[in-house]
Amino acid sequence: MYLGDEAWPDLETYFDSESLALVPLGSTEQHGPHLPEATDHLIAEAFAREVADRTGYLCTPTVNIGVSGHHRQFHGTMWVEPPAFRSYMESLTRNLTAHGIDRVIYVNAHGGNVPHLREVGARLRQDEVAYAIEWMWDESIPDLVDELFEQNGPHGGPKETSMIQFLEPTLVHDDRLQDARDEGVPSVDDAETVKHGSRTFYDAADNTDNGVLGDQTDASAQKGRDLFEAASDQLVALCEWLDAQPFEDLLPRDHV
Template sequence: MIVLFIEKVMKEVLLYKLTWPEIQDYLRENDVILFPTGSTEQHGKHIAEDNDAFTALEVAKRVAEKTGVLVAPVMPFGYSPHHMHFPGTITLPFEVLVQVYKEVCKSLMKHGFNKIVIMNGHGGNSNAISETLRKLKEETGMTVYSLMVFPGGWVPEITNQTIETRGGHADEMETSVGLYLGQRILFEKGEKGVQPESYSELRRKYRGKITVASDFHETTISGSIGDPTYATYEKGKKIMEAGIEEIVKFIEDLKKIS
């Protein structure tokens, strides 16, 4: 019993920590793989720059441990030109990112991973991922799935109840999630996102109705949009546990289809 228990606890879910015969064994019974993607970009004055990649990988690992599926290496670079005015951000051109996503998925498909789920931690990647899914469908006939690892879309009722301020980046929700997942957070450095004086009257007036290509430094001085000072570990725990539970249900359903 003890040996069985240790084996269960120590079951490796990271593809890149397995050997090829182990992967071959996995593929005899399962063809699902999670592909976490994020970004390396500023996250206000208080959250480490790897947060979107970190979150994607951490959520993927937790989902994998509950469902027995594997996790591909996390893609640490995303589409983040709008963060480039803050030190440390690394971005890729849109077309390069689509190409990388496509080639990773095609490599996995070649080995027999027929059900790929791109687990995205950065909203700025969404268009590149949509383009990837479309191109892969046309070029290979395969359906690839994608989902956001932040729980807003999975448990809106809990996110809405729990979060007191509406934000969008390095805010109350993202900071709470980071506190729960064990991210490096300098909590006392967190600042509410304040618009610089240069923010245009026209955009203020028509906010939510018009769209422009916007850089973060034009919108916020600290790099946050929203107010991270409301964040707590408990909020992060509540919304992430609920979000992960929903993602686990999706993966279990995905495993069942042929």
């Protein structure tokens, strides 16, 4: 069920009987010369809507702009500062609790959001308001990602390229895949910005001139389909697990 499609009287039954919501999040930021700036939030929304359709759980509208200041050197990247993002996400989640939601899955497709969502979730749990956890599709299926790609790249690489080739093929510049590979770097290790155990980089531009890593020519829509189906199964399983937990078991333990 997608919240934005429903009239308010028709949501009463859901809130009377269910307490779980899916909140898709991503970013609007550069993903190299071949992928749209919408890449992350397109992926997040696709997963959340697919799983909401399969399970009947509620999917909220997508948060399209996240913590992306480290991509600011590239045209069109949009971002909010981390404190503003954390405040917004906490407020949004507390809004859901006003309707009876007490467990939330942040269906997140942008790595820059992760530590801030974790902080928000920890605060809400400590206040015993809600149990909110962050989920990233590629981290749910690491073996399949490694099986499909020799060099998957942490940003704008073949796994994200494959996903957009499957979900939104008209938005992929397939004629630029070779240039994306040749003008980028295979991995952070190859960028040689880790010095004596220290991460000396802060921005994406410190590692890669064109904004991406990995071998984009290894991508395909079929691989994207395989990734989407496998990760969707994982998200369905997570929803079912979370829904089955007594709320009191999700709260912080008492002091020893």
